[in-house]
Amino acid sequence: MGKLWELYITFFKIGISTFGGGYAMLPILEREAVEKKGWVSVTEVMDYYAISQCTPGIIAINTATYIGHKVNDLLGGIAAALGMISPSIIIIMILAGIIQRYSALPIVESAFSGIQIAVAVIIINAVIKMYKNSVVDKITLGIFVITLAILLFVDIPTIAVIIGAFIISLLIGRGQS
Amino acid sequence: MIYLTLFYEFIKTGLFSIGGGLATLPFLFQIAERYPWFTVAELVNMIAISESTPGPIGINMATYAGMVAGGVLGGIIASFAMAIPSVVISSFLARGLQKYKDSKILKSAFYGIRPAVCALIAMAGIGIMKEALFDLELFKVTENIGDLFKIMPIIIFVTLLFFSNKYKKHPIFYIAIAGVLGIILKF
Numbered sequence: 468m469g470k471l472w473e474l475y476i477t478f479f480k481i482g483i484s485t486f487g488g489g490y491a492m493l494p495i496l497e498r499e500a501v502e503k504k505g506w507v508s509v510t511e512v513m514d515y516y517a518i519s520q521c522t523p524g525i526i527a528i529n530t531a532t533y534i535g536h537k538v539n540d541l542l543g544g545i546a547a548a549l550g551m552i553s554p555s556i557i558i559i560m561i562l563a564g565i566i567q568r569y570s571a572l573p574i575v576e577s578a579f580s581g582i583q584i585a586v587a588v589i590i591i592n593a594v595i596k597m598y599k600n601s602v603v604d605k606i607t608l609g610i611f612v613i614t615l616a617i618l619l620f621v622d623i624p625t626i627a628v629i630i631g632a633f634i635i636s637l638l639i640g641r642g643q644s
Numbered sequence: 645m646i647y648l649t650l651f652y653e654f655i656k657t658g659l660f661s662i663g664g665g666l667a668t669l670p671f672l673f674q675i676a677e678r679y680p681w682f683t684v685a686e687l688v689n690m691i692a693i694s695e696s697t698p699g700p701i702g703i704n705m706a707t708y709a710g711m712v713a714g715g716v717l718g719g720i721i722a723s724f725a726m727a728i729p730s731v732v733i734s735s736f737l738a739r740g741l742q743k744y745k746d747s748k749i750l751k752s753a754f755y756g757i758r759p760a761v762c763a764l765i766a767m768a769g770i771g772i773m774k775e776a777l778f779d780l781e782l783f784k785v786t787e788n789i790g791d792l793f794k795i796m797p798i799i800i801f802v803t804l805l806f807f808s809n810k811y812k813k814h815p816i817f818y819i820a821i822a823g824v825l826g827i828i829l830k831f
Contacts, residue, residue: 483698486814492700514745521754522737522802523659524730525668527700532734533741541735548731555699556723559707560716562693567712575826581826582692583685583776584797585818588804589695590769593666594762601758606712610756614763625764629660632760633753 470539471546477504478531478550483558485527492527496534506538527551606639646714647721649679654706654725662754662763665694665701668726669768672709681713684775691772696816702726777801796831 477499485492493516500506507515512530519529528548535547569575602608614628649670657671669691687709694704703723710722737744744750774780776797783792804818 486698507806516746521750522733523662524733525700525702526664528727528730529734532704532731533738536735536738544735545731548727549753551700552703552727553721555703558697559704560711577830578823579689582819583688584693584801586691586803587772587776588808588818589803589815590772592808594766594769597762601762607759609757611759611763614760615766618763618767622710625674626660628760628764632757634755639756643758643811
């Protein structure tokens with residue numbers, strides 16, 4: 468029980484001090500789980516993070532589960548994941564409650580209409596960065612262009628796109644090896 | 645039964661979101677279209693809040709969307725549903741991690757899924773730009789091309805895009821500036 472509580476609290480701390488998840492989480496993760504607790508090595512953290520990126524789910528939760536699992540098996544993984552999501556649930560609930568109450572105020576409305584522009588900028592920047600990392604040759608360029616073309620003209624479920632890309636990748640992977 | 649639907653939609657989102665928090669966006673857009681829970685404009689506000697608060701963006705988005713759709717319980721159910729596939733799959737993989745680390749299947753799958761996910765998020769980005777920079781409703785009524793563009797937001801968009809690439813500050817910084825500009829200029 469002591470270990471599980473320790474995992475929960477440590478990942479609660481990591482969750483609450485990470486803005487934006489993903490890559491931003493790594494330095495804090497290394498300080499808490501590697502240096503302070505000695506649960507895993509830096510190399511292990513990098514391996515977990517690498518696998519988390521290419522398996523389904525939220526990267527931060529995947530990484531937390533791997534570390535928790537190493538410390539205390541299945542329950543350890545669950546405790547770490549719970550610790551990671553707890554701050555989000557608490558903070559967002561409080562904020563969402565406040566915002567919903569005041570969203571009809573003109574000042575809040577105009578603030579959010581400005582904020583929407585910043586969100587558009589953030590997403591466009593994220594797409595550009597992702598494009599540079601994922602479109603690396605003719606095949607990946609082809610997948611990107613074809614997917615975008617399909618999405619522009621047909622209303623197709625997101626899952627169908629992911630599964631389609633997965634199948635195509637497997638076929639190409641086989642062709643290469 | 646809204647809670648069951650929430651659970652189903654968000655476990656699906658968690659299971660098929662590959663490659664980071666923003667990979668949940670295409671799913672959330674489809675949820676906004678399919679259910680009367682929240683509008684695209686509200687979804688964009690949720691992204692802003694999720695980017696500016698601690699915690700993984702995917703979980704923040706799930707809590708927020710779940711809460712708007714079904715209150716406190718809705719928020720809790722959506723966040724747990726979003727996290728369950730992560731925990732189940734990672735617990736399963738953790739047993740033979742070294743084996744999967746260099747797995748060819750995993751790598752080649754990721755190789756082709758990433759550009760597709762990039763296209764999906766690009767579409768979500770286009771949806772947000774439509775919402776923030778263009779006034780399709782007004783244009784449909786007046787059919788005046790000048791009414792299609794929200795001039796001030798477009799100027800701010802281009803300026804922010806330029807400075808965010810030049811200075812690479814944290815997203816919160818640009819969200820705060822844009823919020824203040826929104827209040828001052830009242831567009």
